[in-house]
Amino acid sequence: xxxxxxxxxxxxxxxxxxxxxxxxxxxxxxxxxxxxxxxxxxxxxxxxxxxxxxxxxxxxxxxxxxxxxxxxxxxxxxxxxxxxxxxxxxxxxxxxxxxxxxxxxxxxxxxxxxxxxxxxxxxxxxxxxxxxxxxxxxxxxxxxxxxxxxxxxxxxxxxxxxxxxxxxxxxxxxxxxxxxxxxxxxxxxxxxxxxxxxxxxxxxxxxxxxxxxxxxxxxxxxxxxxxxxxxxxxxxxxxxxxxxxxxxxxxxxxxxxxxxxxxxxxxxxxxxxxxxxxxxxxxxxxxxxxxxxxxxxxxxxxxxxxxxxxxxxxxxxxxxxxxxxxxxxxxxxxxxxxxxxxxxxxxxxxxxxxxxxxxxxxxxxxxxxxxxxxxxxxxxxxxxxxxxxxxxxxxxxxxxxxxxxxxxxxxxxxxxxxxxxxxxxxxxxxxxxxxxxxxxxxxxxxxxxxxxxxxxxxxxxxxxxxxxxxxxxxxxxxxxxxxxxxxxxxxxxxxxxxxxxxxxxxxxxxxxxxxxxxxxxxxxxxxxxxxxxxxxxxxxxxxxxxxxxxxxxxxxxxxxxxxxxxxxxxxxxxxxxxxxxxxxxxxxxxxxxxxxxxxxxxxx
Numbered sequence: 001x002x003x004x005x006x007x008x009x010x011x012x013x014x015x016x017x018x019x020x021x022x023x024x025x026x027x028x029x030x031x032x033x034x035x036x037x038x039x040x041x042x043x044x045x046x047x048x049x050x051x052x053x054x055x056x057x058x059x060x061x062x063x064x065x066x067x068x069x070x071x072x073x074x075x076x077x078x079x080x081x082x083x084x085x086x087x088x089x090x091x092x093x094x095x096x097x098x099x100x101x102x103x104x105x106x107x108x109x110x111x112x113x114x115x116x117x118x119x120x121x122x123x124x125x126x127x128x129x130x131x132x133x134x135x136x137x138x139x140x141x142x143x144x145x146x147x148x149x150x151x152x153x154x155x156x157x158x159x160x161x162x163x164x165x166x167x168x169x170x171x172x173x174x175x176x177x178x179x180x181x182x183x184x185x186x187x188x189x190x191x192x193x194x195x196x197x198x199x200x201x202x203x204x205x206x207x208x209x210x211x212x213x214x215x216x217x218x219x220x221x222x223x224x225x226x227x228x229x230x231x232x233x234x235x236x237x238x239x240x241x242x243x244x245x246x247x248x249x250x251x252x253x254x255x256x257x258x259x260x261x262x263x264x265x266x267x268x269x270x271x272x273x274x275x276x277x278x279x280x281x282x283x284x285x286x287x288x289x290x291x292x293x294x295x296x297x298x299x300x301x302x303x304x305x306x307x308x309x310x311x312x313x314x315x316x317x318x319x320x321x322x323x324x325x326x327x328x329x330x331x332x333x334x335x336x337x338x339x340x341x342x343x344x345x346x347x348x349x350x351x352x353x354x355x356x357x358x359x360x361x362x363x364x365x366x367x368x369x370x371x372x373x374x375x376x377x378x379x380x381x382x383x384x385x386x387x388x389x390x391x392x393x394x395x396x397x398x399x400x401x402x403x404x405x406x407x408x409x410x411x412x413x414x415x416x417x418x419x420x421x422x423x424x425x426x427x428x429x430x431x432x433x434x435x436x437x438x439x440x441x442x443x444x445x446x447x448x449x450x451x452x453x454x455x456x457x458x459x460x461x462x463x464x465x466x467x468x469x470x471x472x473x474x475x476x477x478x479x480x481x482x483x484x485x486x487x488x489x490x491x492x493x494x495x496x497x498x499x500x501x502x503x504x505x506x507x508x509x510x511x512x513x514x515x516x517x518x519x520x521x522x523x524x525x526x527x528x529x530x531x532x533x534x535x536x537x538x539x540x541x542x543x544x545x546x547x548x549x550x551x552x553x554x555x556x557x558x559x560x561x562x563x564x565x566x567x568x569x570x571x572x573x574x575x576x577x578x579x580x581x582x583x584x585x586x587x588x589x590x591x592x593x594x595x596x597x598x599x600x601x602x603x604x
């Protein structure tokens with residue numbers, strides 16, 4: 001027996017503190033009466049847990065998102081120093097006669113900050129009962145809101161001013177307002193960081209971590225084994241959740257007229273939050289969430305500067321792609337240290353289980369007179385949204401590599417004209433098409449494209465549209481020709497809607513790029529005379545640069561670049577296959593604007 005006791009004691013000393021704390025008794029709501037006094041625990045600065053007084057003012061029946069709320073008045077030295085219940089104190093455990101009542105969770109802005117409401121512990125404990133099963137999401141709003149949740153401070157570390165504005169805009173639907181704080185994040189997790197996790201200690205809930213961090217601070221309400229309850233109110237109220245649970249460093253607590261708030265930052269990841277509901281958040285120590293790993297390289301050609309940054313974004317179908325795109329935008333802002341126009345070359349590769357070849361690669365060029373960083377991340381966001389929220393099957397994103405090169409120079413060019421090497425052609429003939437383009441404030445140059453007339457091409461007129469990859473020929477035709485919608489539908493073979501994730505990924509990867517010159521056949525069946533003689537000449541061009549993909553004839557298959565005797569043609573890439581020989585393109589170093597048409601006569 002003595003040996004057994006000794007062994008048991010030895011095991012207890014080896015376990016983290018969170019595992020061996022004595023579980024407190026709980027005080028049910030029906031035993032709480034007006035006038036009772038107790039204490040609450042929280043951290044105001046550093047890691048020291050301090051106590052403050054709590055007086056019960058009454059029980060508010062069914063006024064909270066999960067049931068009853070307990071109205072309290074707080075007092076004491078801690079409250080005097082913080083100016084009342086501060087943001088980041090939500091989750092502070094309240095004890096009466098040594099028994100756990102619940103968590104400080106709600107208060108009022110611009111009123112007496114000493115008054116607040118407590119979420120009963122019984123409602124919070126229910127979160128553990130649904131950890132292993134999917135439950136319906138709760139309503140995002142109360143039927144009646146007597147007060148606001150003690151706001152969860154969303155702290156952004158390493159974000160630039162414009163990235164922070166973008167975050168603010170994207171997070172508005174979640175009622176979260178990020179603000180910048182200093183500090184660094186440590187990844188030196190020795191596996192015992194959660195020794196400090198106990199009721200009253202501060203923890204972080206993190207959405208992004210790495211060279212920049214985005215997360216919230218709150219207080220631990222209750223710990224049992226490796227399970228944790230905190231906040232006493234929802235964070236994003238997503239139900240089943242997937243967030244980082246982190247240790248924190250609290251710098252100080254600031255008193256304000258509207259609200260007081262803790263200032264701090266997340267440090268080591270110590271677990272994950274797996275439930276986010278009306279009564280609070282619940283998590284598990286020692287387990288970690290699924291992530292989107294980002295490796296971002298940004299080069300500013302004008303400054304001669306290259307930054308390599310990394311981040312981990314929590315996997316979330318709705319927020320993951322947006323937070324990833326904002327992270328890339330932030331890396332661009334940190335590297336260029338400016339706003340405004342410019343040209344961006346963007347390439348990215350997403351490695352993911354569940355997609356063809358387990359990889360999605362895409363390159364493109366962008367130019368805008370606005371903020372080039374915002375435009376540069378558009379397709380990255382689109383690709384991640386496609387994978388994360390696709391309707392076909394779940395996708396596990398394993399790695400995301402992004403390479404961005406920013407140049408303040410305007411690298412755009414306008415199509416002036418296109419000339420075919422021959423006007424009378426036979427099916428199967430290959431003709432040379434010379435496309436004259438004028439780069440911005442430079443002399444015109446000519447690029448050559450080889451086009452092969454399809455073997456099944458009928459005799460008669462064959463119209464070829466020559467355009468920039470980012471232009472929408474149909475939209476321009478509608479704007480510049482008096483053509484009805486019924487006739488417009490005859491111009492192009494309708495694109496088939498993707499029937500699988502594989503098709504959707506191929507559509508994105510093979511989409512025309514803004515720096516492509518595209519030559520494609522236009523189906524003129526039933527369209528004779530619509531354009532008169534205009535089809536033989538060059539159409540006027542516009543100075544507007546579209547980034548919307550042009551309608552494809554059929555799904556193209558990219559093959560190796562065609563050989564050419566001209567050094568100008570080294571970037572030629574044909575999208576010809578057995579299924580589609582009606583469209584080819586070359587890739588240039590310019591974003592191509594404008595379009596024109598060529599008319600060929602097909603003979604036997």
